[in-house]
Amino acid sequence: MQSRYNYLQGKKKKKWPYIVSGTIAGIFIGVIVVWVGMNDWNIDKSIEELRNLTEVKQTVEVGKTGESIVEKPIVEEPVQEIPVKEVPVVEEVDMSGANGYIGHEILPEEPTVKEDIVIASKKYPLPSTYAPGESKEARAAFQEMTAEATLSGYELVAFSTYRSFDYQTQLYDRYVTNDGQEAADRYSARPGYSEHQTGLAFDIGEQHFEQHFARESFGETEAGKWVAANAHRYGFIMRYPNGAEKITGYMYEPWHFRYVGEELALKVYEANVTLEEFLDL
Structure with missing residues (x-):
């Protein structure tokens, strides 16, 4: 027959998962509240910023794990237009005609x-x-x-x-x-x-x-x-x-x-x- 001590100890052990999960949930909710607050309490904006942050993270090169490196997109510089030099027009001389x-x-x-x-x-x-x-x-x-x-x-x-x-x-x-x-x-x-x-x-x-x-x-x-x-x-x-x-x-x-x-x-x-x-x- 289980003693009262052992019974109480078992009840305490069963409470720990709920305490831990509740703590994590509280932290997660707190993070969400802070993130939304940083984005002017706009949920759509908060989701878009989170998506952009995820995409930037994916472009980071992986060097130590041997995984494939995700290349950063190449941004082409605009081609500089070189002005065409104009040939001066030579005026015909009169010199009294013909x-x-x-x-x-x-x-x-x-x-x-x-x-x-x-x-x-x-x-x-x-x-x-x-x-x-x-x-x-x-x-x-x-x-x-x-x-x-x-x-x-x-x-x-x-x-x-x-x-x-x-x-x-x-x-x-x-x-x-x-x-x-x-x-x-x-x-x-x-x-x-x-x-x-x-x-x-x-x-x-x-x-x-x-x-x-x-x-x-x-x-x-x-x-x-x-x-x-x-x-x-x-x-x-x-x-x-x-x-x-x-x-x-x-x-x-x-x-x-x-x-x-x-x-x-x-x-x-x-x-x-x-x-x-x-x-x-």
């Missing part, structure tokens, strides 16, 4: 010379009979320049120098046929008006880079930049610089250099002006 030729249509009997420089432009044409050939002095200066350029890694060539009146006629007529006279007058001289007829104009390019011959792109090449920065030391000036079409009558030609001698070339280069501006032509 791209500078009006009033200067008759070829003279003698070339115009100013400060010992033979002038050939839309305002100052040459006689059709003027045929000096390529200047030996200019050729010697060019060879000196190419020798130094070679030391810097550039193999320069003069792909066009002296042109006779007849040859310039053929070229100009071809350009007019292809592009029309108005366009041709911006990049090619009419016969009798070309600097190439003086034998002092050198069209310069880089050997093995013929794609830049007679192209504005030559000015962007390392060889073109070298020539632009050093040609004056050998007596050459860039005859038709960028942005000077209203003054020279011709488009930007970073390949076209005119021999004027070292002294004058240095002055023109340092003044950063065209030959027209320097000599007041």
Whole structure:
């Protein structure tokens, strides 16, 4: 027969599960009350916050248990748009009309010379009979320049120098046929008006880079930049610089250099002006 002591002890043991479960339930209810209170007593908001917390926990990498690692979603950075550089529009020069030729249509009997420089432009044409050939002095200066350029890694060539009146006629007529006279007058001289007829104009390019011959792109090449920065030391000036079409009558030609001698070339280069501006032509 069970003693009263043992009976009372058994009753106490049976109470412990209820006490523990009641305590846990109380704590759980307290946590719920606190969580809801933290979310402004909004039950829907509390449930949503709990769901977000669970999702964040699931994205944590597991490294020690050997379980599969849940990768975090990759957020792509927005692609930065690079602005397109606009090409400036070159205004066509009037120069008294017809791209500078009006009033200067008759070829003279003698070339115009100013400060010992033979002038050939839309305002100052040459006689059709003027045929000096390529200047030996200019050729010697060019060879000196190419020798130094070679030391810097550039193999320069003069792909066009002296042109006779007849040859310039053929070229100009071809350009007019292809592009029309108005366009041709911006990049090619009419016969009798070309600097190439003086034998002092050198069209310069880089050997093995013929794609830049007679192209504005030559000015962007390392060889073109070298020539632009050093040609004056050998007596050459860039005859038709960028942005000077209203003054020279011709488009930007970073390949076209005119021999004027070292002294004058240095002055023109340092003044950063065209030959027209320097000599007041």
